[in-house]
Amino acid sequence: MDATRTDIIIAGAGYVGMATAVxxxxxxxxxxxxxxxxxxAGVWRNDTRASAIAAAASRMLDKLGCWQSILPEAQPINEMVVTDSRTADPVRPVFLTFDGEIEPGEPFAHMVExxxxxASLREKADKLxxxxxxxxxxxxxxxxxxxLTVRYGDEESLVARLLIAADGVKSRLRDMAGIKTVNxxxxxxxIVCTVAHERPHNxxxxxxxxxxxxFAVLPLKGNRSSLVWTExxxxxxxxxKEDEFVFDAELEQRFGLKLGELRVEGPRKAFPLSLTLARDFIKPRFALVGDAAHGIHPIAxxxxxxxxxxxxxxxxxxxxADRLGLDIGSIAVxxxxxTWRRFDTVQMGVTTDVLNRLFSNDNVPIRALRDFGLGLVERMPRLKGFFIRQAAGLSPTAPKLLQGQSI
Known part of the structure; x- marks a missing residue:
């Protein structure tokens, strides 16, 4: 390879782009x-958010040699509870609980900053x-x-056999490729923020x-939790935009005081929510990954x-394809x-859309129906087990890395 050619270009150095590269x-x-x-360079260090890493994803990160450095700071999710109530209700009955383990000693997910x-993905990328x-x-x-020739920066260019767009839900490269979306x-x-509290979340x-x-409360290391608060x-x-007093009062009304006094750490930001599904994931010598291919509601x-x-x-x-000597950028490859990814993506997009419409309202008959459904699932251990494995991303048809296997 000379300085003007490479095999694969990945546009976007977020988590999905970096994971693809590694x-x-x-x-x-x-x-x-x-x-x-x-x-x-270095902007990623200012990201104060946290993400839920499902068991399948942690298996992939482990196989790629990244999980070992992440694990000491990762918080396992040991239990998941679901409630349905109004904001002012004094009691929030629990309709559904999930045990956090899919295998002995393996939680269905971890929370990772x-x-x-x-940092772990970049360190591995540098070594490679x-x-x-x-x-x-x-x-x-x-x-x-x-x-294809990719033009970037100050009129520089690079020739590659394949361009992978990992540049987010408002992907410019997706538009350049002429790929339409359903949106x-x-x-x-x-609203995303981190909250410190007096008592442990366990x-x-x-x-x-x-x-x-x-309103999701997700445990972090120490007496801290990450919030994803939909309004x-x-x-x-x-x-x-409110001052701390007003924001804290609204937060306390939703969070409650079961974990003691609350304190917001770092910035609080609001991100508009939408459903975006690319009509195609590929073009000749071009592929979409991550949010560039699909943006869904965070409800799940x-x-x-x-x-x-x-x-x-x-x-x-x-x-x-490369091992078979095929052209890695061809449309046939x-x-x-x-085919592998589009159905799963559409299915998850539709599922989260239906869940959001079903649960983000105060219609009395719908509330009664959904609470009956949650209670029914609670009483069916096998169905609960199926749902937890789906949430963990474990499937016989999953790619090898997600099963903890080498490609």
Whole structure:
């Protein structure tokens, strides 16, 4: 490889883009992999959010050699409880509980701070010799006979056999490729912040279904929790701009005082929520992964884990094709990836959409119906076991990395 050519370019250095790069380079060291990111170097260190890493994703990270450095700071989710109530209700009855283990000693998910996740992936990428180009947005790309030319930064260019877009839900590269999307706004925003509390959470996660949307409390290391608090967009925008007294009062009303006094740590931000599904995941020499392919409601906490499934499936598709001597950027090769991932993605998008519409309202007959359904699931251990394994991302048809196997 010379300085103007590589095999694979990944546009976007978020978690999914980095996981894709590491999975490819770990499994096929001879492939040249370059990551181009629009953000300046080091910006990722300012990410104060946290993510739920499902068991399948942690198996993949372990196989890639990243999980060992993450695990000491990862908080296992030992229990998950679901309630359904109004904001002012003095008691929130628990309708559904999940034991956090899918196997003895293996929780169905861990909570990991985003900066730690990114740091581990970047450290591994450096060791593998993955090339980074940061602070350089991609301006465009053109197809050639045996590759495509990607233009980035200050009129620089690089020729590759495949371009992977991992540049987020508002992907510019997706638009450049002419890929249309199915999209609608929910009129909701998710307020994200970290809260410190007096008493330990004991690894218990809670999801309170309130009329405006779910209020999720997710345990972090120490006496801290990550919140994903869904409100109507106008209310969310107002809340994040309020002074500490008003915000804390609204927070306490929803969080309660079972864990003692609360204190918000770091910034509080609101992110508009929508459903975005790409109509195609591929074009010749071009593939979408992560939020560039699908943006879903956070009600089930599966957004990042869907992206890790994309990374594992695309890496396996490319590596298998390369071993057979096939053109890794051909539409015939990439079609396997699209077939593998599109149905699962659409299914999860529809599921989260239905759940949000079912639970983000205060209609009395609908509340009675959904509470009956939750109670029914609570009394069926096998069905609960099925749901917890689905949430953990474990499936016989999952890519090898998600099963803890090498490609």
């Amino acid at each position: 999975a490819l380079k770990s499994s096929a060291p001879h492939l040249g992999v370059t990551v181009i990111d629009a953000a300046p 985003n900066r730690l996740l990114n 010799g993955i090339v980074f180009i940061e602070g350089a947005p991609v301006h465009g790309f053109e197809q050639g006979d045996n590759g 609608w706004e929910y009129g909701q925003s998710g 690894g218990r996660a809670e999801e309170h279904f309130l009329p405006a949307g779910p 109507r967009t106008a209310d969310a925008d107002r809340l994040v 906490g599966q957004g990042l884990n869907l992206g890790f499934k994309d990374a594992a499936a695309l890496a396996e598709t490319i590596v298998d 990439l079609e396997r990836y699209q």
